[in-house]
Amino acid sequence: MLASLSRVARSRLLQVSAALLVVGGLLIWWLVPFGKQTPSGHVTFSTGVPTGVYQRYGKLLREALARDLPDVSITLKNSEGSQQNLARLASGEADFTIATADAVAQYQRDRKPGFERLRGCARLYDDYLQLVVRKGSAVRSVADLRGLRVGVGQEGSGVRLIADRVLAAGGLTPDVDIQPVSAGIDTMPALLEQGRLDAFFWSGGLPTHAVQTLSERLPVRLVPLDAALVDNLHDVSESTRHYRSAVIPADAYTKAQNGQPVKTLAVANLLVTTATADPALVEGFTRTVIRSRDRIGSQVHPAQLVDLRTAIYTEPLTLHEGARRYYRSVKP
Numbered sequence: 001m002l003a004s005l006s007r008v009a010r011s012r013l014l015q016v017s018a019a020l021l022v023v024g025g026l027l028i029w030w031l032v033p034f035g036k037q038t039p040s041g042h043v044t045f046s047t048g049v050p051t052g053v054y055q056r057y058g059k060l061l062r063e064a065l066a067r068d069l070p071d072v073s074i075t076l077k078n079s080e081g082s083q084q085n086l087a088r089l090a091s092g093e094a095d096f097t098i099a100t101a102d103a104v105a106q107y108q109r110d111r112k113p114g115f116e117r118l119r120g121c122a123r124l125y126d127d128y129l130q131l132v133v134r135k136g137s138a139v140r141s142v143a144d145l146r147g148l149r150v151g152v153g154q155e156g157s158g159v160r161l162i163a164d165r166v167l168a169a170g171g172l173t174p175d176v177d178i179q180p181v182s183a184g185i186d187t188m189p190a191l192l193e194q195g196r197l198d199a200f201f202w203s204g205g206l207p208t209h210a211v212q213t214l215s216e217r218l219p220v221r222l223v224p225l226d227a228a229l230v231d232n233l234h235d236v237s238e239s240t241r242h243y244r245s246a247v248i249p250a251d252a253y254t255k256a257q258n259g260q261p262v263k264t265l266a267v268a269n270l271l272v273t274t275a276t277a278d279p280a281l282v283e284g285f286t287r288t289v290i291r292s293r294d295r296i297g298s299q300v301h302p303a304q305l306v307d308l309r310t311a312i313y314t315e316p317l318t319l320h321e322g323a324r325r326y327y328r329s330v331k332p
Contacts, residue, residue, distance in 0.1 A: 039281040040071035046085045046094035047076050049154075049184040053205040054081070054098050056300050064292035069284050080184065081157030083107070089274060090114025096277075096285065100127055100158040100203070101242040101268045105316045114274070120314025121271040121286045121323045125205050125302040128248055128266050129162055132192065132211060132256075133199045135219035142170030142229065149179045151188040151200030159184075162267070163201040165240060166225065169232035189214035199223070203267070205302025206252045215256040222248060222256055224263045233265070242267050242316075270314050282322025286311075290326075 045062065048054030055078060062074045077094060079085050082103035088094040090113055108115045133139045139148070145167070152167075152174070153159025160182075164174045174180055181188075181197060188200040189210050202211060214220060233240045246266035250259050271289060273282055290308050297304030312319065312327050319327075 038071060039069050039278065039284050041281075042073045042075070043095040043281070044075045044077055044093070046079045046088045046097040048079055048081055048085075048098070049157075049186045050078060051186045051210045052081075052184070053208060053300060053302055054079075056209070057098070057296065057303055060296040060299060060303075061289065061292065064288050064295065065285065068288045068291070069281075072281065072284075079156065080154035081159060083158060083161060084156030086118065086272070087112070087156070089272060090117060096121070096271065096273050098124065098269055099272050100162075101270055101316065102240065103158045103161055104270060104272065105240075105242055106161060108316060117274045117276065118317055119273055119275050119277070119320035119323075120317035121273055121282060121320055122289050122306070122311040123313050124269040124271055124289070124311075125305040126246070126266040126268055127158070127203045128206055128246055129166065129225060129264050130202045130204070130208070130211060130248070131199060131223040131225060131264075132189075132202065132214070132220055133223055134192065135221050137198065137221075139199055139223055141223065142166060142172065142225065145170075145199060146172060146177050147179070148198035149181055149196070151183045151191060151197050152180045153201060153203075154182055154184045157184065159201055159203045162203050162243075165233055165236070166201070166229060166265075169229045169236075185210045192220070193218050205269075205300070205305075206248060207301060211256075212253055215253045220256050221258075222253065222262045222264075225265055226263050230265050270317060272317065273320055275320070277320065277322065279320070279322035279325060282320045283326045284322075286323045286326045290330075 045058055047058035058076045062076060065072065065074055082099040085097035085099050086103060086107045089097050139145060152163040167174045172178060183191060185202050188197060191197040192200055202208060227245045230243055230245045233243050243265045246264055248262040248264055250257055250261045290311060293303055293306045
């Protein structure tokens with residue numbers, strides 16, 4: 001009798017053990033993402049000039065990515081701006097970059113090498129065009145720049161693209177009616193301060209650190225750019241329809257604005273990659289961009305404007321499949 005009970009007990013114990021093994025196996029199968037790729041490897045992120053928003057944003061994003069994608073190493077590469085960033089991406093010199101929507105549209109319109117491979121990951125924040133002069137300057141409009149020394153951004157920058165277009169919209173021929181100075185935001189403030197520039201254009205998030213620090217040591221002001229300029233730009237081509245009328249808030253540069261808002265134009269920045277980028281990597285990259293908004297925004301103010309509701313709108317670029325996966329995963 002005891003032997004029979006012992007056999008029954010052992011049988012039940014074996015059954016329970018087997019059941020536990022099955023349940024444990026199912027739990028492991030459910031919890032561990034078998035077959036799901038974990039992004040790894042090395043990527044290059046082309047940013048901008050050392051003191052610009054692209055570079056500052058890139059540094060902080062790299063820190064966030066190091067936490068979220070520990071098997072991916074990221075190298076930041078300075079650039080002249082949007083136009084050079086797109087060329088690097090298309091040539092394979094970079095894997096991710098930031099570029100303005102107008103620069104992307106122009107790259108596509110010119111059918112430059114690799115234009116068809118460009119894909120969007122997220123709409124980030126808007127760049128605001130800023131025309132900076134000394135406070136005592138007689139310049140009150142774009143037309144008043146005639147004959148003056150004007151910083152127009154570096155050759156491969158988005159600033160150069162938009163500055164040339166705004167000058168033309170204001171009735172000036174960029175290489176004839178002004179003395180264009182090819183320089184970036186890392187040098188233009190000092191050139192204005194030294195008297196080697198009469199004005200300079202900058203297109204960036206608000207506030208841009210270099211403009212802010214200049215306004216704290218030198219009396220400068222922002223020249224209003226009215227809606228008529230935007231209307232003129234919209235009449236040029238499809239690639240100029242990405243500009244919109246905007247207002248620089250009164251508190252963006254307190255000393256340069258005397259508490260007054262300033263009319264200008266704005267254009268969206270896009271996080272860009274290529275069609276051949278690993279979908280798992282792009283999905284993780286996009287997720288970190290959205291999740292790190294507040295952390296990065298506490299140090300780079302424009303990043304606070306990254307919004308999940310608008311990030312998906314990457315026109316004129318098609319959304320990358322990896323980014324699409326992320327947006328689907330968080331869709332309410």
